[in-house]
Amino acid sequence: MKAVETTAPAPAVxxxxxxxxxxxxxxxxxxxAAALLAAVPLVLGAYPVSMMTRMLAFAVxxxxxxxxxxxxxxxxxxxxxxxxxxxxxxxxxxxHLTSDGAVQVAAALLAxLAAAAVTGWIAVRAHGIVFLMLTLAIGESVHQLADTWSLVxxxxxxxxxxxxxxxxxxxxxxxxxxWWVLAVxxxxxxxxxxxxxxxxGRTLRGIRDNEARMRALGYRPGPAKFGVFCLAGxxxxxxxxxxxxxxxxxxxxxxxxxxxxxxxxxxxxGGSGTLWGPCLGAALVLLVRDNLSAHVGGHGALVLGAxxxxxxFTMPRGLAGLARRPRRTEARS
Amino acid sequence: xxxxxxxxxxxxxxxxLLFAIALGLSLVFGMMDVLxxxxxxxxxxxxxxAVALTGDGAGPAMFVAAVLAAAAAGAVLGGALxxxxxxxxxxxDQALLTLGVALVVAESLTVVFGSDVHSLAAPAPLDGGxxxxxxxxxxxxxxxxxxxxxxxLVVYRLVERSRLGAVIRATVADRAMVSALGIxxxxxxxxxFAAGAALAAVGGVLAGPILGAQPGLDEKVLxxxxxxxxxxxxxxxxxxxxxxxxxxxxxxxxxxxxxxxxSFLLFxxxxxxxxxxxxGLLPAPTAVRA
Numbered sequence: 001m002k003a004v005e006t007t008a009p010a011p012a013v014x015x016x017x018x019x020x021x022x023x024x025x026x027x028x029x030x031x032x033a034a035a036l037l038a039a040v041p042l043v044l045g046a047y048p049v050s051m052m053t054r055m056l057a058f059a060v061x062x063x064x065x066x067x068x069x070x071x072x073x074x075x076x077x078x079x080x081x082x083x084x085x086x087x088x089x090x091x092x093x094x095x096h097l098t099s100d101g102a103v104q105v106a107a108a109l110l111a112x113l114a115a116a117a118v119t120g121w122i123a124v125r126a127h128g129i130v131f132l133m134l135t136l137a138i139g140e141s142v143h144q145l146a147d148t149w150s151l152v153x154x155x156x157x158x159x160x161x162x163x164x165x166x167x168x169x170x171x172x173x174x175x176x177x178x179w180w181v182l183a184v185x186x187x188x189x190x191x192x193x194x195x196x197x198x199x200x201g202r203t204l205r206g207i208r209d210n211e212a213r214m215r216a217l218g219y220r221p222g223p224a225k226f227g228v229f230c231l232a233g234x235x236x237x238x239x240x241x242x243x244x245x246x247x248x249x250x251x252x253x254x255x256x257x258x259x260x261x262x263x264x265x266x267x268x269x270g271g272s273g274t275l276w277g278p279c280l281g282a283a284l285v286l287l288v289r290d291n292l293s294a295h296v297g298g299h300g301a302l303v304l305g306a307x308x309x310x311x312x313f314t315m316p317r318g319l320a321g322l323a324r325r326p327r328r329t330e331a332r333s
Numbered sequence: 334x335x336x337x338x339x340x341x342x343x344x345x346x347x348x349x350l351l352f353a354i355a356l357g358l359s360l361v362f363g364m365m366d367v368l369x370x371x372x373x374x375x376x377x378x379x380x381x382x383a384v385a386l387t388g389d390g391a392g393p394a395m396f397v398a399a400v401l402a403a404a405a406a407g408a409v410l411g412g413a414l415x416x417x418x419x420x421x422x423x424x425x426d427q428a429l430l431t432l433g434v435a436l437v438v439a440e441s442l443t444v445v446f447g448s449d450v451h452s453l454a455a456p457a458p459l460d461g462g463x464x465x466x467x468x469x470x471x472x473x474x475x476x477x478x479x480x481x482x483x484x485x486l487v488v489y490r491l492v493e494r495s496r497l498g499a500v501i502r503a504t505v506a507d508r509a510m511v512s513a514l515g516i517x518x519x520x521x522x523x524x525x526f527a528a529g530a531a532l533a534a535v536g537g538v539l540a541g542p543i544l545g546a547q548p549g550l551d552e553k554v555l556x557x558x559x560x561x562x563x564x565x566x567x568x569x570x571x572x573x574x575x576x577x578x579x580x581x582x583x584x585x586x587x588x589x590x591x592x593x594x595x596s597f598l599l600f601x602x603x604x605x606x607x608x609x610x611x612x613g614l615l616p617a618p619t620a621v622r623a
Contacts, residue, residue, distance in 0.1 A: 069425075075425045075428070122604050122607050122608065125607070125611055126611075128366075128424060129362075129366055129367075129368045129424050129425070129428060130563075130567070132368060132425075132428060133362075133368055133559055133562070133563060134563065134607075136370075136555075136556070136559060137556060137559045137560055137563065137600070137603060138600065140552060140553075140555075140556035140559075140596075141556070141596045141597065141599060141600035143552075143596075144553070144556070144595075144596035145594070145596050145597050148592065148593045148594075148595070148596065149593055149594075150593065256552070257552045257555075258436075261432050261436065264429070264432075265429070265432075268429060299440050299443070299444055301436045301437075301439070301440040302436070302437055302440040302441065302444070304433075304436055305432075305433045305434065305435070305436030305437035305438075305440065306433065306437060307433070308429055308430070308432055308433025308436065309417075309430060309433040309434065309437070311429075312421055312426045312429050312430045312433070313420075313421070
């Protein structure tokens with residue numbers, strides 16, 4: 001990696017080692033955010049808490065999109081498929097085997113990993129927009145499979161999932177499900193953050209910035225990209241399991257084109273490449289879809305489409321791009 | 334044997350429609366690396382134009398009017414998309430832009446036409462059947478197959494044998510070189526974008542009596558068109574034709590034999606082609622790219 005930094009003019013700003021003061025601030029911010037999020041059920045009512053539970057699950061999906069799009073430079077519209085694989089696996093495990101949340105998450109993780117390994121083997125051979133095209137084709141194929149396959153309920157979806165239990169105790173209220181989802185989502189965030197800062201994460205950023213140079217330096221982009229694709233599939237599937245734990249109903253709409261588009265929109269709004277930006281973007285996008293939608297006669301997609309167009313023209317680097325401006329223009333503390 | 338004949342004919346009709354729809358997607362992608370995710374929505378515009386104009390069993394005159402109206406609407410939308418995408422430099426931003434337009438257009442159609450499933454009848458003199466080897470087959474689908482064959486011939490003449498076609502092919506291969514020769518590639522791009530979108534919208538009208546019109550159809554059609562383009566090879570007319578015929582057959586066979594797994598079969602076909610020929614079956618000859 002050193003060689004890259006000395007030869008490349010500006011390989012990747014984020015690949016620069018962080019100064020200790022900044023690292024301390026990042027840890028403090030993470031702890032504060034976790035504490036604030038954990039306090040939510042103590043303050044808010046049942047509906048906002050279940051809303052935030054869905055946001056957390058969706059944020060895990062967005063995290064996986066960011067891992068591919070922002071960090072590795074492989075724009076994807078197919079992660080909703082693995083999200084759906086995770087959600088369906090968790091729901092099937094919940095209906096037929098056990099209501100244990102940990103088992104459901106583990107089963108979803110393995111299923112997502114397997115699905116990503118099978119499909120990614122073909123997808124990672126492509127670059128850039130062709131990769132986007134392939135992931136979209138994969139995502140839509142899985143969506144239509146879920147829509148027609150009677151084993152998983154077909155177009156009617158999969159209902160009848162019992163409430164999730166953790167360590168043998170059922171979680172009766174929305175707040176307890178929220179804490180469970182928050183714990184798993186935080187773990188997923190930590191794993192992705194660790195990967196992003198590891199030497200492997202730097203290899204991925206190197207591939208994003210200049211794949212030919214990375215190959216010339218002796219790295220093997222193919223296996224690295226396949227690895228991150230599998231990891232992203234597993235993360236997205238965990239998000240799906242969390243979604244199923246809250247909603248307790250999975251339908252083909254949960255892995256459709258719109259979900260994939262919203263996940264990518266969240267990454268772009270939040271600023272691809274950072275991890276916290278897309279998570280904020282996920283919360284914002286879901287808030288718009290589920291709450292604003294009611295005010296415009298159920299046509300939230302209309303608003304989101306307009307937001308898409310506006311974001312492309314006005315905020316090419318997203319919320320994180322705004323925060324990264326020079327200090328004198330920064331309005332926030 | 335006879336039921337297979339029906340399946341093969343259905344596949345050919347589907348392939349004809351897919352060729353009309355995928356052609357624009359493929360050429361635009363080949364020329365400016367823009368993945369037009371609004372292509373399915375433009376198709377849906379055509380389908381709903383057919384619902385609006387021929388919804389209650391209109392005659393052939395109204396059907397022709399619907400085709401022309403859809404072509405005009407598609408051309409306007411395509412031109413607008415071309416203008417918007419040319420205003421943003423990054424390929425991902427361009428794809429996102431078309432994605433936003435796709436959401437807005439599809440949702441607007443739902444606002445206007447509701448979320449009901451509309452089915453359409455073929456125009457009056459063509460809605461009968463004809464006997465082929467003891468099987469009754471709809472005349473309209475045979476005409477769709479004929480339309481696909483004629484379209485393929487016309488487009489082949491235009492792209493492979495005319496001066497305009499030479500400019501289009503050269504723009505796919507090396508846009509910078511063409512503009513260095515004094516040709517306004519911007520106009521070529523907007524023209525191809527508009528023409529491709531118009532064809533997709535016309536495809537929507539023609540597919541009306543076969544596929545109907547409903548929310549969500551835009552995604553299904555976009556998926557089929559993407560698979561056609563990936564299988565056939567980017568930016569090539571012959572590739573789009575071969576891909577369309579192939580995927581039409583796979584789709585018809587899948588729906589006839591394994592309806593639950595038809596989409597899985599589609600993915601398997603795409604995967605098989607990509608494993609053997611990563612650039613598709615008949616890709617356009619392109620300049621060396623970084």
